[in-house]
Each structure stands twice: as structure tokens, then as C-alpha cells.
Amino acid sequence: MLEETVDLIGIVSMVRAEPSPRAAIILPDGDEVEFPINGSEEELFTSALRRRDTTRVQVRARGRFTGSGKFRSIESVDRVVLVPNPSSAAIQKPIWERLAELTRDIPQEELDRLPRDLASQHDHYIYGVPRRPE
Secondary structure (H helix, E strand, O other), X not given: OEEEEEEEEEEEEEEEOXXXXXXXXXXXXXXXXXXXXXXXXXXXXXXXXXXXXXXXXXXXXXXXXXXXXXXXXXXXXXXXXXXXXXXXXXXXXXXXXXXXXXXXXXXXXHHHOOOOOOOXXXXXXXXXXXXXXX
């Protein structure tokens, strides 16, 4: 078996303090990896577990691989960093920032072709109902 440094990002699924401290993360492919942690890392993993809807962990560790190169296990953790979950970060952005991101690649001449009353008469443009008096 080969041992190399790996960088993994996942959602914390378990933290155990006794009899020996351990944690587990779920990787993007759905695999769960359990590994030993030390006392200072326990608090970080516990925090990420409590905030699992919005937080993931990035773990740099010594990992073992099979002869064919498939990841097998984590032997020891070198560094742990909390990172925001991308899907939750998008939800937390204000709507105007999300709209600006969605429309930034639309040419200005296309935006100029939109009806001036699009916001106030959106039901007319979306559903075809008669225009409301202004």
C-alpha cells in the first residue's frame, strides 16, 4: 500500500471522544471515511458537525492508497480547516447579488430590449394576464 498526503473536503458525519478520538466525513462521491483525531481537532470537527448544513471541512492528511491508486484510509491528520458549503453560501447571498451574477454575461443591448414595465407587469409577461392599471 502507498501512503501520500491527501486533501479531502467533506461533510462531518461523526465525532467520537471516547475511547479514542475519531471523526468521519462524507466525501463528495458519497463514501464515508473515518479516522483518528487529536483533542484540538475534536472541537473543530464538533463545530462542523453542529453546522453541517452550512459548513464542510477540508482535511490535509496522510492517506493510504491501494496499489491501483484507489484511496483507502486516513492514517493521520495534518491540518483541518472549516470551509463554507458552496450551496449554502449561494443561499446566503442577497438576491440582488445573485441576480447580478446571473445577468453579468448578458449583453447590454439585450437588456435594453426588456420592457420598461417588466417588474410592475410581470404577471402579464409570464402568464399572459391583462395588464394592471398603473
